[in-house]
Amino acid sequence: MNGILITTKIKLLPKQEQYQALKRTMEQFNQACNRISIIAYESNCFSKVKLQQLCYYPIRIEFENLSSQLIIRAIAKVCEAYKLNKKTKCQFKLDGAIVYDQRILSLKGLENVSLATVEGRIKVPMFISGYHISVMQDRRIRGQADLVFVNGVFYLLLVLEIPEGERINTSEVLGIDLGIVNIATDSKGEFFSGAKINNLRKRYSRLRTKLQSKGTKAAKRRLQQRARKERRMARDINHCISKNIVEKAQRHSSVIALENLNGISKNKQKSKTVMKSQRQRLSRWSFFQLRQFIEYKARMNGVPVVFVDPKYTSQECSSCGHTDKENRKTQDQFECVSCGFVANADYNASLNIKRRAIVS
Ligand SMILES: [Zn+2]
Structure with missing residues:
Protein backbone atom coordinates (compact mmCIF):
# COMPACT_ATOMS: atom_id res chain seq x y z
CA MET A 1 0.00 0.00 0.00
CA ASN A 2 1.16 3.51 -0.79
CA GLY A 3 1.00 5.50 2.39
CA ILE A 4 1.71 9.15 3.02
CA LEU A 5 5.07 9.86 4.57
CA ILE A 6 5.20 12.68 7.07
CA THR A 7 8.05 13.82 9.28
CA THR A 8 7.30 14.63 12.85
CA LYS A 9 9.57 16.20 15.45
CA ILE A 10 9.41 14.72 18.92
CA LYS A 11 11.08 16.13 21.99
CA LEU A 12 13.06 13.72 24.13
CA LEU A 13 13.05 13.99 27.92
CA PRO A 14 16.25 12.17 28.91
CA LYS A 15 17.26 11.86 32.54
CA GLN A 16 20.50 13.55 33.49
CA GLU A 17 22.71 10.51 32.84
CA GLN A 18 20.85 9.67 29.64
CA TYR A 19 21.38 13.22 28.45
CA GLN A 20 25.12 12.85 28.98
CA ALA A 21 25.12 9.49 27.20
CA LEU A 22 23.31 10.96 24.20
CA LYS A 23 25.71 13.90 24.08
CA ARG A 24 28.78 11.68 24.22
CA THR A 25 27.28 9.43 21.55
CA MET A 26 26.64 12.40 19.30
CA GLU A 27 30.15 13.74 19.79
CA GLN A 28 31.83 10.42 19.12
CA PHE A 29 29.59 9.75 16.17
CA ASN A 30 30.57 13.04 14.56
CA GLN A 31 34.23 12.62 15.48
CA ALA A 32 34.05 9.29 13.69
CA CYS A 33 32.44 11.06 10.72
CA ASN A 34 35.36 13.48 10.63
CA ARG A 35 37.90 10.62 10.68
CA ILE A 36 36.01 8.79 7.93
CA SER A 37 35.79 12.03 5.97
CA ILE A 38 39.59 12.40 5.99
CA ILE A 39 40.06 8.81 4.82
CA ALA A 40 37.47 9.28 2.09
CA TYR A 41 38.95 12.56 0.92
CA GLU A 42 42.56 11.44 0.95
CA SER A 43 41.91 8.15 -0.79
CA ASN A 44 39.41 9.76 -3.13
CA CYS A 45 36.93 7.05 -2.22
CA PHE A 46 33.28 8.04 -1.89
CA SER A 47 31.31 4.86 -2.46
CA LYS A 48 29.61 3.44 0.61
CA VAL A 49 30.70 -0.13 0.01
CA LYS A 50 34.34 0.71 -0.66
CA LEU A 51 34.53 3.18 2.17
CA GLN A 52 33.12 0.55 4.50
CA GLN A 53 35.86 -1.88 3.47
CA LEU A 54 38.46 0.82 3.90
CA CYS A 55 37.59 2.25 7.28
CA TYR A 56 35.17 0.05 9.19
CA TYR A 57 37.87 -1.75 11.20
CA PRO A 58 40.17 1.21 11.92
CA ILE A 59 37.17 3.25 13.07
CA ARG A 60 35.85 0.36 15.13
CA ILE A 61 39.18 0.22 16.95
CA GLU A 62 39.48 3.97 17.41
CA PHE A 63 35.88 4.43 18.56
CA GLU A 64 35.42 1.26 20.54
CA ASN A 65 32.23 2.44 22.24
CA LEU A 66 30.34 3.06 19.03
CA SER A 67 28.28 0.04 17.99
CA SER A 68 28.99 -1.40 14.57
CA GLN A 69 25.65 -0.17 13.25
CA LEU A 70 26.43 3.38 14.39
CA ILE A 71 29.73 3.19 12.50
CA ILE A 72 27.89 2.08 9.40
CA ARG A 73 25.53 5.04 9.84
CA ALA A 74 28.54 7.36 10.21
CA ILE A 75 30.00 6.05 6.94
CA ALA A 76 26.65 6.59 5.28
CA LYS A 77 26.45 10.15 6.60
CA VAL A 78 29.89 10.94 5.18
CA CYS A 79 28.95 9.47 1.79
CA GLU A 80 25.77 11.56 1.72
CA ALA A 81 27.77 14.71 2.42
CA TYR A 82 30.25 13.98 -0.37
CA LYS A 83 27.44 13.39 -2.82
CA LEU A 84 26.92 17.15 -2.80
CA ASN A 85 30.55 18.15 -3.06
CA LYS A 86 33.72 16.12 -3.53
CA LYS A 87 36.04 19.08 -4.01
CA THR A 88 36.48 20.12 -0.40
CA LYS A 89 36.96 17.98 2.66
CA CYS A 90 33.68 17.64 4.57
CA GLN A 91 33.74 18.55 8.23
CA PHE A 92 31.08 17.65 10.73
CA LYS A 93 30.01 19.64 13.75
CA LEU A 94 30.14 17.59 16.93
CA ASP A 95 26.48 18.27 17.63
CA GLY A 96 25.39 17.24 14.13
CA ALA A 97 22.55 14.78 13.63
CA ILE A 98 22.84 11.04 14.09
CA VAL A 99 20.81 9.04 11.62
CA TYR A 100 19.22 6.10 13.37
CA ASP A 101 17.75 3.13 11.58
CA GLN A 102 15.51 0.42 12.92
CA ARG A 103 18.39 -1.71 14.11
CA ILE A 104 19.47 0.94 16.59
CA LEU A 105 16.18 2.62 17.38
CA SER A 106 12.82 1.25 18.43
CA LEU A 107 9.72 2.82 19.88
CA LYS A 108 8.50 1.41 23.17
CA GLY A 109 4.86 2.34 23.01
CA LEU A 110 4.26 6.05 22.71
CA GLU A 111 6.14 6.94 25.89
CA ASN A 112 9.69 5.77 25.28
CA VAL A 113 12.25 5.25 22.58
CA SER A 114 15.14 2.82 22.81
CA LEU A 115 18.37 4.16 21.31
CA ALA A 116 21.86 2.73 20.87
CA THR A 117 24.47 4.89 22.60
CA VAL A 118 28.11 4.65 23.66
CA GLU A 119 26.73 3.23 26.87
CA GLY A 120 24.60 0.59 25.24
CA ARG A 121 20.87 0.76 24.62
CA ILE A 122 18.96 3.27 26.71
CA LYS A 123 15.23 3.83 27.02
CA VAL A 124 14.51 7.55 26.81
CA PRO A 125 11.12 9.11 27.66
CA MET A 126 9.52 11.19 24.91
CA PHE A 127 7.16 14.12 25.07
CA ILE A 128 4.19 13.34 22.91
CA SER A 129 1.54 15.99 22.40
CA GLY A 130 -2.11 15.14 21.90
CA TYR A 131 -1.65 15.85 18.23
CA HIS A 132 1.28 13.45 17.94
CA ILE A 133 -0.62 10.71 19.75
CA SER A 134 -3.36 10.83 17.13
CA VAL A 135 -0.81 10.81 14.33
CA MET A 136 1.40 8.10 15.76
CA GLN A 137 -1.20 5.63 16.96
CA ASP A 138 -0.73 2.37 15.10
CA ARG A 139 1.68 3.97 12.67
CA ARG A 140 4.71 2.42 11.23
CA ILE A 141 8.00 4.22 11.38
CA ARG A 142 9.52 4.32 7.97
CA GLY A 143 13.21 4.08 7.29
CA GLN A 144 15.34 6.39 9.32
CA ALA A 145 15.01 8.83 12.18
CA ASP A 146 17.38 11.68 12.87
CA LEU A 147 18.48 12.46 16.40
CA VAL A 148 19.12 16.20 16.48
CA PHE A 149 20.34 18.57 19.18
CA VAL A 150 18.87 22.08 19.13
CA ASN A 151 19.57 24.63 21.84
CA GLY A 152 20.33 22.05 24.47
CA VAL A 153 17.36 19.82 23.65
CA PHE A 154 17.32 16.45 21.90
CA TYR A 155 14.64 15.80 19.31
CA LEU A 156 13.81 12.84 17.11
CA LEU A 157 12.69 13.49 13.57
CA LEU A 158 10.56 10.48 12.80
CA VAL A 159 9.20 9.58 9.40
CA LEU A 160 5.78 8.03 9.82
CA GLU A 161 3.71 6.24 7.27
CA ILE A 162 0.04 7.10 7.30
CA PRO A 163 -2.39 5.13 5.18
CA GLU A 164 -4.39 7.00 2.59
CA GLY A 165 -8.03 7.41 3.44
CA GLU A 166 -10.71 5.66 1.42
CA ARG A 167 -11.59 7.95 -1.44
CA ILE A 168 -14.80 9.86 -0.94
CA ASN A 169 -17.38 10.28 -3.69
CA THR A 170 -17.20 13.74 -5.16
CA SER A 171 -19.61 15.80 -7.18
ZN1 LIG B 1 -15.42 40.10 -16.94
Missing part, protein backbone atom coordinates in the same frame (compact mmCIF):
# COMPACT_ATOMS: atom_id res chain seq x y z
CA GLU A 172 -18.18 19.29 -6.69
CA VAL A 173 -14.93 21.24 -6.76
CA LEU A 174 -13.73 23.49 -3.96
CA GLY A 175 -11.23 25.96 -5.43
CA ILE A 176 -8.68 27.30 -2.95
CA ASP A 177 -6.58 30.41 -3.49
CA LEU A 178 -3.65 30.65 -1.11
CA GLY A 179 -2.13 34.01 -0.37
CA ILE A 180 -0.74 36.34 2.21
CA VAL A 181 -3.47 38.76 3.28
CA ASN A 182 -6.09 36.07 3.21
CA ILE A 183 -4.15 32.91 3.90
CA ALA A 184 -6.78 30.91 2.08
CA THR A 185 -9.93 31.84 0.20
CA ASP A 186 -12.32 29.22 -1.13
CA SER A 187 -14.73 29.29 -4.05
CA LYS A 188 -17.70 29.29 -1.67
CA GLY A 189 -16.57 32.72 -0.55
CA GLU A 190 -15.07 31.80 2.82
CA PHE A 191 -11.92 33.64 3.89
CA PHE A 192 -9.44 32.00 6.19
CA SER A 193 -7.88 35.07 7.64
CA GLY A 194 -4.18 35.64 7.78
CA ALA A 195 -4.61 38.34 10.39
CA LYS A 196 -3.00 36.28 13.13
CA ILE A 197 0.02 35.28 11.06
CA ASN A 198 0.35 38.79 9.67
CA ASN A 199 0.30 40.30 13.13
CA LEU A 200 2.96 37.86 14.22
CA ARG A 201 5.03 38.91 11.25
CA LYS A 202 4.72 42.59 11.99
CA ARG A 203 5.64 42.14 15.62
CA TYR A 204 8.58 39.99 14.62
CA SER A 205 9.93 42.45 12.10
CA ARG A 206 9.70 45.33 14.60
CA LEU A 207 11.49 43.30 17.22
CA ARG A 208 14.05 42.25 14.64
CA THR A 209 14.91 45.82 13.75
CA LYS A 210 15.23 46.72 17.42
CA LEU A 211 17.41 43.76 18.32
CA GLN A 212 19.55 43.93 15.22
CA SER A 213 20.50 47.48 16.04
CA LYS A 214 21.73 46.21 19.40
CA GLY A 215 23.79 43.49 17.75
CA THR A 216 24.70 41.71 20.99
CA LYS A 217 24.80 37.96 21.45
CA ALA A 218 21.91 38.06 23.87
CA ALA A 219 19.87 40.03 21.35
CA LYS A 220 20.64 37.49 18.66
CA ARG A 221 19.56 34.66 20.92
CA ARG A 222 16.30 36.40 21.78
CA LEU A 223 15.64 36.92 18.11
CA GLN A 224 16.14 33.22 17.39
CA GLN A 225 13.84 32.22 20.25
CA ARG A 226 11.27 34.61 18.95
CA ALA A 227 11.53 33.28 15.41
CA ARG A 228 11.01 29.73 16.66
CA LYS A 229 7.97 30.77 18.64
CA GLU A 230 6.45 32.52 15.64
CA ARG A 231 7.02 29.47 13.47
CA ARG A 232 5.33 27.27 16.06
CA MET A 233 2.32 29.57 16.22
CA ALA A 234 2.11 29.86 12.45
CA ARG A 235 2.23 26.07 12.19
CA ASP A 236 -0.65 25.68 14.64
CA ILE A 237 -2.70 28.14 12.61
CA ASN A 238 -1.88 26.22 9.41
CA HIS A 239 -2.91 22.94 11.03
CA CYS A 240 -6.20 24.52 11.99
CA ILE A 241 -6.93 26.09 8.58
CA SER A 242 -5.97 22.96 6.62
CA LYS A 243 -8.18 20.83 8.84
CA ASN A 244 -11.13 23.17 8.29
CA ILE A 245 -10.64 23.17 4.53
CA VAL A 246 -10.42 19.39 4.28
CA GLU A 247 -13.47 18.92 6.50
CA LYS A 248 -15.39 21.39 4.39
CA ALA A 249 -14.46 19.49 1.22
CA GLN A 250 -15.67 16.27 2.86
CA ARG A 251 -18.97 17.86 3.90
CA HIS A 252 -19.60 19.11 0.37
CA SER A 253 -18.36 15.97 -1.42
CA SER A 254 -15.76 18.11 -3.11
CA VAL A 255 -12.46 17.70 -4.84
CA ILE A 256 -9.94 20.30 -3.61
CA ALA A 257 -8.34 22.38 -6.37
CA LEU A 258 -5.06 24.21 -5.78
CA GLU A 259 -2.68 26.04 -8.05
CA ASN A 260 0.15 23.94 -9.35
CA LEU A 261 3.36 25.64 -8.28
CA ASN A 262 5.74 22.86 -9.31
CA GLY A 263 5.98 23.84 -12.92
CA ILE A 264 6.76 27.51 -12.42
CA SER A 265 10.04 29.15 -11.63
CA LYS A 266 11.20 30.21 -8.19
CA ASN A 267 10.87 33.86 -9.20
CA LYS A 268 7.25 33.47 -10.10
CA GLN A 269 6.64 31.58 -6.87
CA LYS A 270 8.10 34.56 -5.09
CA SER A 271 5.86 37.01 -6.85
CA LYS A 272 2.91 34.76 -6.13
CA THR A 273 3.60 34.96 -2.44
CA VAL A 274 4.38 38.68 -2.75
CA MET A 275 7.82 38.47 -1.25
CA LYS A 276 9.41 41.83 -0.92
CA SER A 277 12.05 41.35 1.69
CA GLN A 278 13.75 38.93 3.98
CA ARG A 279 11.38 39.98 6.69
CA GLN A 280 8.66 38.10 4.89
CA ARG A 281 10.38 34.77 5.07
CA LEU A 282 7.91 33.62 7.68
CA SER A 283 4.98 34.13 5.34
CA ARG A 284 6.74 32.42 2.47
CA TRP A 285 7.56 29.44 4.60
CA SER A 286 4.06 29.39 6.04
CA PHE A 287 2.49 29.56 2.58
CA PHE A 288 4.25 26.40 1.42
CA GLN A 289 3.59 24.64 4.70
CA LEU A 290 -0.15 25.25 4.41
CA ARG A 291 -0.17 23.71 0.93
CA GLN A 292 1.61 20.67 2.29
CA PHE A 293 -0.79 20.32 5.22
CA ILE A 294 -3.84 20.57 2.97
CA GLU A 295 -2.38 17.96 0.63
CA TYR A 296 -1.55 15.35 3.22
CA LYS A 297 -4.69 15.83 5.32
CA ALA A 298 -6.77 15.54 2.15
CA ARG A 299 -5.02 12.26 1.27
CA MET A 300 -5.49 10.95 4.81
CA ASN A 301 -9.21 11.61 4.50
CA GLY A 302 -9.67 10.37 0.96
CA VAL A 303 -10.32 13.82 -0.49
CA PRO A 304 -8.87 14.09 -4.01
CA VAL A 305 -6.64 17.10 -4.72
CA VAL A 306 -6.13 18.43 -8.23
CA PHE A 307 -3.64 21.03 -9.35
CA VAL A 308 -4.41 23.61 -11.99
CA ASP A 309 -2.36 25.93 -14.15
CA PRO A 310 -1.69 29.03 -12.02
CA LYS A 311 -1.21 31.40 -14.95
CA TYR A 312 -3.19 34.65 -14.57
CA THR A 313 -5.60 33.27 -11.96
CA SER A 314 -5.51 36.70 -10.34
CA GLN A 315 -5.99 38.70 -13.55
CA GLU A 316 -8.66 36.65 -15.26
CA CYS A 317 -12.30 37.56 -14.80
CA SER A 318 -14.18 34.56 -13.39
CA SER A 319 -17.40 35.88 -14.88
CA CYS A 320 -16.51 36.57 -18.54
CA GLY A 321 -12.99 35.17 -18.88
CA HIS A 322 -11.37 38.46 -19.88
CA THR A 323 -7.74 38.56 -18.73
CA ASP A 324 -6.19 41.92 -18.06
CA LYS A 325 -3.69 43.39 -15.64
CA GLU A 326 -6.08 46.31 -15.25
CA ASN A 327 -8.72 43.99 -13.79
CA ARG A 328 -6.81 43.94 -10.58
CA LYS A 329 -7.40 47.38 -9.15
CA THR A 330 -5.68 46.84 -5.81
CA GLN A 331 -4.39 43.95 -3.75
CA ASP A 332 -7.97 43.22 -2.59
CA GLN A 333 -10.16 44.48 -5.34
CA PHE A 334 -11.02 42.84 -8.65
CA GLU A 335 -13.01 44.79 -11.21
CA CYS A 336 -13.30 43.48 -14.75
CA VAL A 337 -12.62 46.20 -17.36
CA SER A 338 -14.66 44.26 -19.89
CA CYS A 339 -17.87 43.17 -18.14
CA GLY A 340 -17.72 45.16 -14.90
CA PHE A 341 -17.77 42.11 -12.60
CA VAL A 342 -16.64 43.17 -9.13
CA ALA A 343 -15.37 40.87 -6.41
CA ASN A 344 -12.73 40.36 -3.81
CA ALA A 345 -9.55 39.54 -5.74
CA ASP A 346 -8.77 36.31 -3.87
CA TYR A 347 -12.34 35.10 -4.19
CA ASN A 348 -12.22 35.77 -7.94
CA ALA A 349 -8.97 33.78 -8.15
CA SER A 350 -10.49 30.84 -6.24
CA LEU A 351 -13.38 30.78 -8.73
CA ASN A 352 -10.87 30.60 -11.59
CA ILE A 353 -9.06 27.76 -9.85
CA LYS A 354 -12.35 25.92 -9.42
CA ARG A 355 -13.32 26.38 -13.08
CA ARG A 356 -9.94 25.22 -14.34
CA ALA A 357 -10.26 22.07 -12.26
CA ILE A 358 -13.70 21.35 -13.76
CA VAL A 359 -12.53 21.98 -17.32
CA SER A 360 -9.36 19.91 -17.10
